[in-house]
Amino acid sequence: MIVRLILGALAATLAAACAQAQDPTPTLAMCGSDNDCGSTVLRCIAPGWCVAKDAPETKVAVVLSAPSGSALAQTTYEQKVGDGHFDALPMTLVKPAEVSVLVQVKGLGVAVTGTIVATADSDVPGVPLYAAASAMQVTQPLATPTKEQESWNGRLYLQKGRTYQLAFFPDAASIAPSFESLTVTGDMAYKIEFPIQDKQWKATGTLITGGKPAVGARVWLQAKNAPFVSTAATTGADGSFALWLSDKVKSKHTFRLEVEPGTPDAWVPQTGVDLPDAVTAVTQLGMVAVPALPPKKLVTIAVQDASGAPVPSAFVQVRAKGLAGGAKWQTQANTGPAGSVTLALPALEVALVALPPQTSKAARTKLNAKLGAQDAPDTITVTCGVKQALNGHVLDWNGKPVAGASVLLQHTASANSVVPPDELAIEPSAMVTAADGSFATWLDPGQYRAVVDPPAGSGFPRFVMVLPAGPEVTIALPVPVLCSGAVVDQSGDKVQKVAGITVDIYAITAAKRSAGLAGDEADDKGQETITRLLATTKTDAEGRYKVVIAPP
Numbered sequence: 001m002i003v004r005l006i007l008g009a010l011a012a013t014l015a016a017a018c019a020q021a022q023d024p025t026p027t028l029a030m031c032g033s034d035n036d037c038g039s040t041v042l043r044c045i046a047p048g049w050c051v052a053k054d055a056p057e058t059k060v061a062v063v064l065s066a067p068s069g070s071a072l073a074q075t076t077y078e079q080k081v082g083d084g085h086f087d088a089l090p091m092t093l094v095k096p097a098e099v100s101v102l103v104q105v106k107g108l109g110v111a112v113t114g115t116i117v118a119t120a121d122s123d124v125p126g127v128p129l130y131a132a133a134s135a136m137q138v139t140q141p142l143a144t145p146t147k148e149q150e151s152w153n154g155r156l157y158l159q160k161g162r163t164y165q166l167a168f169f170p171d172a173a174s175i176a177p178s179f180e181s182l183t184v185t186g187d188m189a190y191k192i193e194f195p196i197q198d199k200q201w202k203a204t205g206t207l208i209t210g211g212k213p214a215v216g217a218r219v220w221l222q223a224k225n226a227p228f229v230s231t232a233a234t235t236g237a238d239g240s241f242a243l244w245l246s247d248k249v250k251s252k253h254t255f256r257l258e259v260e261p262g263t264p265d266a267w268v269p270q271t272g273v274d275l276p277d278a279v280t281a282v283t284q285l286g287m288v289a290v291p292a293l294p295p296k297k298l299v300t301i302a303v304q305d306a307s308g309a310p311v312p313s314a315f316v317q318v319r320a321k322g323l324a325g326g327a328k329w330q331t332q333a334n335t336g337p338a339g340s341v342t343l344a345l346p347a348l349e350v351a352l353v354a355l356p357p358q359t360s361k362a363a364r365t366k367l368n369a370k371l372g373a374q375d376a377p378d379t380i381t382v383t384c385g386v387k388q389a390l391n392g393h394v395l396d397w398n399g400k401p402v403a404g405a406s407v408l409l410q411h412t413a414s415a416n417s418v419v420p421p422d423e424l425a426i427e428p429s430a431m432v433t434a435a436d437g438s439f440a441t442w443l444d445p446g447q448y449r450a451v452v453d454p455p456a457g458s459g460f461p462r463f464v465m466v467l468p469a470g471p472e473v474t475i476a477l478p479v480p481v482l483c484s485g486a487v488v489d490q491s492g493d494k495v496q497k498v499a500g501i502t503v504d505i506y507a508i509t510a511a512k513r514s515a516g517l518a519g520d521e522a523d524d525k526g527q528e529t530i531t532r533l534l535a536t537t538k539t540d541a542e543g544r545y546k547v548v549i550a551p552p
Contacts, residue, residue, distance in 0.1 A: 025403065025404070025435075026403055026404030026405075026454075026455035026458060027396075027400075027401065027402045027403045027404060027405075027437075027454075027455070027458065027460075028048075028455070028457075028458045028459060029048075029049060029050055029396060029458055029459030029460050030048040030049075030459065031044035031048050031049065031050050032044065032048065036050070037050035038050075038398045039397070039398070039479075041053055041054070041479065042479060045086065045482065047457075047546075048459065049459035049480070049482075049548055050459065050479075050480070051086075051479075051480050051481060051482040051548060052082065052479045052480065052481050052482075052551075053084075054082075054083065054084065055081070055082035055083065055479075055481045055551055056082050056083065056551075057080055057081070057082045057083035057085070058080070058081060058082055058508075058551070058552050059078050059079065059080055059081075059508050059552075060078070060079050060081055060483060060505050060506060060507060060508060060534060060549070060552055061076060061077075061078060061079075061124045061127055061505070061506040061507075061508050062076065062077045062078070062079050062091070062483075062485065062503060062504070062505055062506075063075075063076050063124075063127055063503070063504040063505075063506070064076070064077070064091065064093065064487060064501050064502070064503060065501065065502040065504070066093070066498075066501060066502075067500050067501075067502075071095075071096070071098065071157055072093050072096060072157060072489065072498070072501075073093075073096035073097075073129070073131065073157045073158055073159050074129050074130060074131065075091070075093055075122075075159070076122040076123055076124040076127045076129070077089075077091055077123070077124070077485075078123070078124055078508075079483065079485065079505075081481050081482065081483050081549065081552070082481050082551070085482070086482055086484075087484075088484040088485050088486045088544055088546070089484070089485040089486070090485070090486050090488070091485050091486065091487045091488070092487075092488055092489075093487060093488065093489045093498060093501075094159075094160075095489070096157040096158055096159055096160065097157070097158050097159070097160045097184045097185075097186050097187050097188065098155065098156075098157060098187045099118075099155070099156045099157075099158050099182070099184060099187070099188055099189075099190055100154070100155055100188070100189045100190070101116055101133065101154035101155070101156060101166075101189075101190050101191075101192060102154070102189065102190075102191045102192070103116070103154065103168055103170075103178075103191075103192045113134070113170070113171045113172075114134075114168055114169050114170040114171050114172075115132060115133075115134055115168070115169050116132065116133045116134070116154050116156065116166060116167070116168050116192075117130075117131075117132045117166070117167045117168075117169075118130070118131045118132070118156050118158060118164040118165070118166050118167075118182075119131075119164060119165050120158075120159070120162045120163060120164040120165065121162075124508075127506070129158075129159060129162065129164075131156045131157060131158055131164075132156075133154040133155055133156050134154065158184045159184065160184050160185065160186055161183075161184065161185075162183070162184055163181060163182070163183045163184075164181075164182050164183075164184060165179070165180075165181055165182075166178075166179070166180040166181070166182050166190075166192070167179050167180075167227075168180075168192050170231075173231055173232075173233065173244075174231070174244055175200075175231070175244060176200050176201070176230060176231055176244040176245045176246045176249075177228075177229060177230070177231070177246065178192050178246055179227075179228050179246065179248075179249055180192060200244050200245065200246065200247055201244070201245045201246070201247050201283070202242060202243070202244055202245075202283055203221065203230070203242070203243045203244075203245065203283060203285055204240070204241065204242045204243075204283060204284055204285065205240070205241060205257075205284065205285030205286055205287070205288050206235075206238065206239045206240050206241075206286070206287050206288065207219060207235050207239045207240075207241060207259065207268075207288050207289075207290065208239055208287050208288070208289050208290075209267075209268050209289065209290050209291070209292045209293070210292030210293075211292075212239075213235070213237070213238050213239030213240075214235055214239050214259075214266070214267075214268045214290065215235060215236070215237055215239060215265075215266065216234060216235060216261065216262050216263035216265055216266030216268075217234065217235045217239075217259050217260070217261060217262050217266050217268045217290075218232060218233070218234055218259070218260050218261070218262030218266075219232065219233055219234075219235060219241050219243070219257060219258065219259050219262075220232040220233070220243060220257075220258050221243055221245055221255045221256070221257060221258070221275075222255060222256050222258050222272070223249070223253040223254070223255055224253065224254050224255065224256055224274075225253070226253055228246075228249045228253060230243040230244060230245040230255075231243055231244045231245075234262040234263065235262070254274075254275065255275050256272040256273060256274050256275065257272065257273045257275060257285070257288055258272045259271050259272065259273070259290050267293055267296065268290060268293065269290065269291055269293060269320070269323055269327035269328060269329040270327065270328045270329060270330075271290050271291060271323075271325060271326070271327035271328070273288055273289075273290060290327070291323055291324040291325055291327045293320070293323075293329060293346045294346045294347040294348050294372060295346075295347050296344040296345070296346065296347075297344070297345055297346070297347045297371050297376070298342055298343070298344055298345075298378070299342070299343055299345050299371065299377070299378060299379070299380060300340055300341070300342045300378065300379045300380070301316050301318075301335070301340060301341055301342075301343065301352065301354075301379075301380050301382065302335075302338075302339055302340040302379060302380070302381045302382065303316065303335050303339050303340070303354045303356070303362075303382045303384065304339060304362075304381065304382070304383055304384065305356075305360070305361065305362040305383075305384050305386075306362070306383065306384065306385060306386050308383075309339075310335075310338055310339025310340070311335065311339045311354075311356045311357075311360055311362050311384065312335055312336060312337050312338070312339050313334055313335060313356075313357045314334065314335045314339065314354050314355060314356045314357065314360075314362075315332065315333075315334055315354075315355040315357075316332060316333055316334070316335060316341055316343075316352065316353070316354050316355075316382075317330060317331075317332040317352070317353045317355070318330060318331055318332070318343060318345055318350050318351070318352050318353075319350060319351045319352075320346050320348060320349075320350055321348070321349045321350060321351055321368070322348060322349060329346065331343055331344075331345070345371055346371070347371050347372045347376070348370075348371060348372040349368060349369070349370045349371070349372065350368070350369055350371060351366065351367075351368055352366065352367050352368070352369060352380065352382065353365070353366050354366075354382045354384060355426065355427070356384055357427075358427050358429060360387075361386055361387050361442055362384035362385075362386070362387070363384050363385040363386055363387045363388075363444045363445060364384070364426055364444040364445075364446075365382055365383070365384045365385065367380075367382060385445075387442035387443055387444055388442065388443050388444075388445060388471065389440070389441075389442055389443075389471050390409075390440065390441055390442070390443050390467075390471060390472075390473065391438070391439075391440045391471060391472055391473075392407070392438065392439050392440070392450075392472070392473040392474065392475060393433075393436070393437045393438050393439075393473075393474050393475070394407065394433045394437045394439070394452055394475045394477065395437055395474060395475070395476050395477065396460060396476075396477050397476065397477060397478060397479045399476075400437075401433070401435070401436045401437025401438075402433060402437050402454060402458075402460060402477065403433055403434065403435045403436070403437060404432060404433060404454075404455045404458075405432065405433045405437075405452055405453065405454045405455065405460070406430065406431075406432055406452070406453040406454075407430070407431045407432070407433060407439050407450060407451070407452055407475075408428055408429070408430050408450070408451040408452075408453070409428060409429040409430075409441065409443065409448045409449070409450055409451075409467070410428050410448060410449045410450075410451065411426035411428070411444070411446050411447070411448055412446075412447050412448060412449045412466070426444050426446065429441045429443060447466065447467070448466070448467045449464060449465070449466050449467070450464065450465055450466075450467055450473075450475055451463075451464050452464070452465075452475055452477065454477070459480070459548060460477050460480065460548070461477060461478065461480040461481075461534075461535070461548045461549050461550040462533070462534060462535055462549070462550065463475065463477050463478065463550050464532060464550075477550075478550050478551055479551075480548035480549060480550065481548065481549055481550070481551050481552075482546070482547075482548060483505055483534075483535065483546075483547055483548070483549050484544070484545060484546040484547070485503070485544070485545055486542070486543050486544045486545075487501050487503075487539050487543045487544075487545070488543055496543075497541075497542050497543030497544075498539060498543045499538075499539055499540060499541045499542075499543060500538055500539060501538060501539040501543070501545075502536065502537075502538055503536065503537050503538065503539065503545045503547075504533065504535075504536050505533070505534045505535045505536070505537075505547065505549060506532065506533055506534060507532050507534055507552035508552065534549040534550060534552065535547045535548070535549045
């Protein structure tokens with residue numbers, strides 16, 4: 001039975017590959033009248049698309065993003081679709097405030113290079129506003145900077161009346177990141193002025209593991225309940241480190257010292273050490289101990305398929321199990337031409353995952369190995385099973401094939417969530433449907449989500465669904481709903497149509513105020529929240545956009 005399935009799937013794969021090699025003409029859902037749509041619940045609209053006449057009314061989130069370098073701020077709207085909403089919704093991009101940011105070290109008269117990031121809540125819950133700029137280095141002293149110099153250092157276009165959280169991450173290792181709150185009242189010059197060194201908090205210490213200096217570890221301070229961080233450093237030959245933290249930040253929060261391997265030879269786990277509250281008044285952290293890893297053991301990992309043939313270019317990940325204090329350790333590498341790779345691993349129990357390349361018929365395989373035992377092997381052979389064959393078709397709402405559609409299959413842990421953080425994600429499988437709407441591939445065992453992107457302008461909606469179990473699947477695209485709008489830039493009495501605006505349309509999950517939102521992506525405030533992308537398009541020369549979407 002297994003042989004018949006494999007041979008049948010292989011034949012289907014070859015047939016689909018041959019069909020795709022002919023570069024099929026993409027299917028277009030073109031219509032000249034309502035009769036061409038094949039159903040009384042559809043109507044034909046320009047430019048020849050079939051859309052639902054009376055779909056239930058629902059809301060979507062529309063995010064408008066201006067081209068890079070333009071003096072427009074990102075803007076969000078809620079838009080109603082369905083229930084006869086066929087007219088373009090007017091959307092206005094009001095001229096934003098121009099915020100000129102100067103980053104300067106007080107008393108030194110020089111600017112500091114780095115990145116400025118500004119975020120704020122928008123009118124659509126779940127879609128924050130975002131802007132970023134680079135603070136450039138200038139060659140002349142800035143004791144009395146001009147506005148032109150301030151603008152040249154960092155310019156952000158932000159919405160008036162919003163309160164933004166500004167974060168500045170310097171390039172200099174001895175200057176702490178800055179975190180500010182800024183309410184935008186209009187065009188303004190804002191200075192992020194770093195204090196001289198005696199106003200920053202310098203934390204020094206020595207990292208040890210197993211009673212010895214931990215060499216080559218990357219360390220930094222992370223606030224326990226806030227996104228504030230210090231500079232990062234790599235421990236030296238004696239385990240020493242020095243970190244800089246904003247004095248304003250450290251006086252209001254408690255911190256953890258985060259640790260991870262910083263160099264290939266660093267023999268430390270990924271972990272964190274809680275610092276006592278009183279540490280904010282201390283600059284010397286002294287000896288900070290992290291769990292010790294067992295001695296290194298060189299182990300060769302050989303990956304082979306079900307027939308015993310080596311699998312080159314397989315991605316191998318090894319994670320330690322049972323480390324104290326919730327510490328983690330992992331390493332990864334690719335097998336060579338002979339299907340093997342030699343790694344330095346801790347002498348304890350490890351979890352091993354081998355992920356063959358997408359082109360291989362060998363399946364993703366996991367196993368555990370006890371390397372701390374006296375008879376622990378020097379070579380671990382991983383024998384992979386065979387991937388499952390999948391044959392599919394993409395059809396429209398009338399059961400007709402859709403050619404030229406992109407089909408991306410993503411491994412999921414459940415219908416509504418992504419792969420768990422400690423699991424090795426399976427490489428997505430991407431295909432384009434043939435002239436008969438077919439696609440074929442081989443998949444590792446597991447659950448998958450299909451993301452179907454029809455050809456641009458085809459009149460078919462982007463569609464996402466969880467694949468049912470089995471070797472055959474039919475993806476039927478739903479009757480689409482129209483979403484259209486017109487974007488203008490209003491500056492005083494002057495209104496201009498804005499072309500080239502990127503328009504991202506998202507579904508919104510309805511809130512359950514009493515019990516919070518349903519699903520994995522709900523927030524804890526019972527607010528509406530963004531769930532998934534429905535479509536992406538751009539405004540035309542008239543500032544208009546028109547796109548079909550799957551019913552949210």
